[in-house]
Structures are given as C-alpha cells and as structure tokens.
Amino acid sequence: MxxxxxxxxxxxxxxxxxxxxxxxxxxxxxxxxxxxxxxxxxxxxxxxxxxxxxxxxxxxxxxxxxxxxxxxxxxxxxxxxxxxxxxxxxxxxxxxxxxxxxxxxxxxxxxxxxxxxxxxxxKQRMLPESNQIFKALEMSDMLGRIKPTKMDKYKQVDEFLRLMNQLIDGQLSDQKDISIVDLGCGHAYLTFAVQEFLKNKFQKVSILGVDERVDSKEHNEKVAIKLKVQSSFIAAKISETPNQKVDIAIALHACDTATDDAISWAVKNNAKVIMAAPCCMHQLQTQIKDSPEPWALLTKYGLVKERLIDLMTDSLRAQILKLLGYKVDIVEFIGGEHTARNILIRAVKSDLPALEIDKERYIQMLNQWQIKPYLANLLAQELKTTAQI
Ligand SMILES: C[S@@+](CC[C@H](N)C(=O)[O-])C[C@H]1O[C@@H](n2cnc3c(N)ncnc32)[C@H](O)[C@@H]1O
Incomplete structure (x- = not known):
C-alpha cells in the first residue's frame, strides 16, 4: 500500500x-x-x-x-x-x-x-548477520537477518571463526599475508566468511576453495564477483589438489574419507594450522567385525558401536597428527542441537618429536582392533620418516 x-x-x-x-x-x-x-x-x-x-x-x-x-x-x-x-x-x-x-x-x-x-x-558474533557476504550467499534476508533455515550454518561458521581466531592470535599474528585452503568447500559459506573475517587482520588474504563439484565452483565464482573479492575455486578431488603454500587448511564436514584426504593434503603441504570438522565416517566401521575383549561389552549395541568407532576414527586422526609433529586438540565446535557433526580437530604444527608412549599406544590400538585407518595409508611415508612407524 x-x-x-x-x-x-x-x-x-x-x-x-x-x-x-x-x-x-x-x-x-x-x-x-x-x-x-x-x-x-x-x-x-x-x-x-x-x-x-x-x-x-x-x-x-x-x-x-x-x-x-x-x-x-x-x-x-x-x-x-x-x-x-x-x-x-x-x-x-x-x-x-x-x-x-x-x-x-x-x-x-x-x-x-x-x-x-x-x-x-x-552473543557477540564474529561477523554480524548484516555482513554483506551473508546477503551475497543468500543466507540473509533483505533486512540483513539470517534466514531461519540458514541459522545452523551461520552458527557453525561463527563458531569456526571464533576457534580459528584463537589459533591465529597464538600462532600467526606476526604474519602480513595469510593463505587459506578450504577443502570440500561446497557453497563456500565458510570460505567467504574466513576471507571477510581475516581481511582486517592481514594485509593480504589468499584463499582457495576446493570441491569436486563443478556446480559449486561456478556458484562460488559468481558470489566472488558479486562481492568483488579475489577468491579462487577449483573443481577437483581433494587428493588431486595441486600443492601450494598454505598457512591454514580447513575442512568443514567433508564427507567420510574426504576429511582424511584433507588432513593428508594439509600435512603434505606443511600447513601451519589444520582445522577439520569431520562428517559421516564409514571406513573403520566396515573394518571392525570383532572387537578385542572386554570392548564387546560396548560394541554389542549397534548405536554405541557406531559412536565408539566414530570417536576412535577421530582420536586416531588426532594421534597420527601428533606423531607427525602437530600439537592437537579435539573440541566441540557447536552445540549438538545445531549439528550432530560437532567435533573439530585442531592441529598446530610444532615439529616436536613423536613420544615413544604415543607410538606404542597407536601401534597397540591398531594391533588389538586389527584396523588400519585410511589416514594412516595416506600418510604412510610421512609416518615412516617422521615417527619411524
Ligand atoms: C557436506 S558438504 C560441506 C560443504 C562446506 N564445507 C560446508 O560446510 O558448508 C561436503 C562437500 O565436500 C565435497 N566433497 C566430498 N568429497 C570430496 C572429495 N573427495 N574431493 C573434493 N570435494 C569433496 C562435496 O562435493 C560437498 O560439497
């Protein structure tokens, strides 16, 4: 009217x-x-x-x-x-x-x-709802409010930035330039948010988003033009991503073993910081038929077995990173009500030698459960040279 x-x-x-x-x-x-x-x-x-x-x-x-x-x-x-x-x-x-x-x-x-x-x-957000990137990504409405259907994604991105910021302040704040690679970037909500967030902290932010889907690359390039930012996107398998300098490698919910591909790519490219929030995991689930005693007490319940093996997968990923000289922690990066996939593996390169106790635990675990994590296959050479395993 x-x-x-x-x-x-x-x-x-x-x-x-x-x-x-x-x-x-x-x-x-x-x-x-x-x-x-x-x-x-x-x-x-x-x-x-x-x-x-x-x-x-x-x-x-x-x-x-x-x-x-x-x-x-x-x-x-x-x-x-x-x-x-x-x-x-x-x-x-x-x-x-x-x-x-x-x-x-x-x-x-x-x-x-x-x-x-x-x-x-x-709660003070790392990027306010009204930030232009959320409009360009069609996450917010014309009043600059995040759409209800995109709220979970907004909160995931916000928390991811918060945890990234803690690591930057501790590890990378002396640098003038920073390079980020987002592996399995999808529609690049996180990629653009990271770029926007870091542009006030560093003189130059180089960002590469990798996704095997050609339509993701096309979508993301259109958003980059709308935002007038220089982000690069490639349509490629994570494992086939060309080597390049990377300060922070990120992977948010890259499916199944794509998280392992992302961690492996990051390690091989000497990433200073790795942040990986895993998604669904099937590889160890299929390897474990019988569990060593007394663990059958837990694995006889399908639901508990699945959760236990998911946690084992992430703990082994963390242990492999530790053996390769990274300082690692595993944190819950967002409340379970926003996503069930709410674990984040954070690793910072430290080049500390692998401790004997860490090697022993890792080898024993693999032997007792008769398993071989996918990440261990990808990083076999590195585990041999760096940790003599
Ligand atoms: C669940 S989506 C997450 C997207 C984005 N990181 C986010 O959180 O919004 C997983 C993405 O990883 C991509 N992907 C899965 N496996 C991949 C692989 N091996 N190489 C490259 N991309 C992969 C999929 O195409 C998909 O876009």
Missing part, C-alpha cells in the same frame, strides 16, 4: 510505543542519503525496573549498543536514510519500503512473537 512517508513513519512510531512492541529493524539506503549504520535493531529492555529502548547499530563489522529513554526521537532515526523499516509487535509485522522517489510502500502481516525484555546482549 502506497502512502505519504510522514504517515508511514507515524504508523511505525505508534507501534514502537505499543506495549506489545517486540523489535524494529532498519536497513538499506535511500537515494542520496547516508545512514549512520548498515543496520539498526531496536528492542524494548527492562533495566533496573525501568523500561527503555535498546538500539544496536551495526556497520557490518562491529555493533554499537545504546540504551535510550522512552522519549527517544525515532522520527529523526527513521528519516535518517534507511530504505527498509520494519516494526514488529507480538501480533503484527509492519514494514515500510521507501522507494527511489521517496514514496512509502507499506505492508502488514500477521506474526506470533514474544516480547522479551532482558537487556543481556546477544
């Missing part, structure tokens, strides 16, 4: 002052105007028993939060240059789009929301 801009703003303010007001979002840019932020979020908050408005402005990199009194001048804010204005109450969503000719086009839809007055800030 078209209406005068002043009438549309009056409707928005009416709803902001409604006791059922839940949230408002301002985004986009009107012609010839320069709003202060990329996106503004407004919500009611209760601070020391007093009702206020919390206004969070995001410039696409960081958020600035202000708590204001109820008589705040929303008219000035709404007219300061944003082209999409939306105010939600518990029952209605009222949205206004301001056209290039400064005409207001309003829409009203029914919603069912809860009013939440807690003033605790939401």
């Amino acid at each position: 078209k209406l005068e801009l002043s009438d549309a703003v009056a409707q928005l303010i009416l709803r902001i002052n409604d006791p059922l007001f839940v949230r408002a979002v301002l985004s986009g840019q009107r012609r010839s105007l320069q709003p202060e932020y990329v996106r503004v979020d407004i919500k009611p908050v209760m601070i020391k028993d007093e009702l206020k408005f919390q206004i969070v402005g995001s410039d696409g990199k960081k958020d600035i939060t202000k708590n204001t009194e109820l008589d705040f001048d929303f008219q000035a804010l709404f007219l300061s240059g944003y082209s999409n204005l939306q105010v939600d109450t518990t029952t209605e969503s009222y949205s206004v789009r301001i056209s290039k000719k400064d005409q207001a086009i309003a829409g009203l839809s029914k919603v069912k929301l809860t009013r939440e007055l807690s003033h605790n800030r939401q």
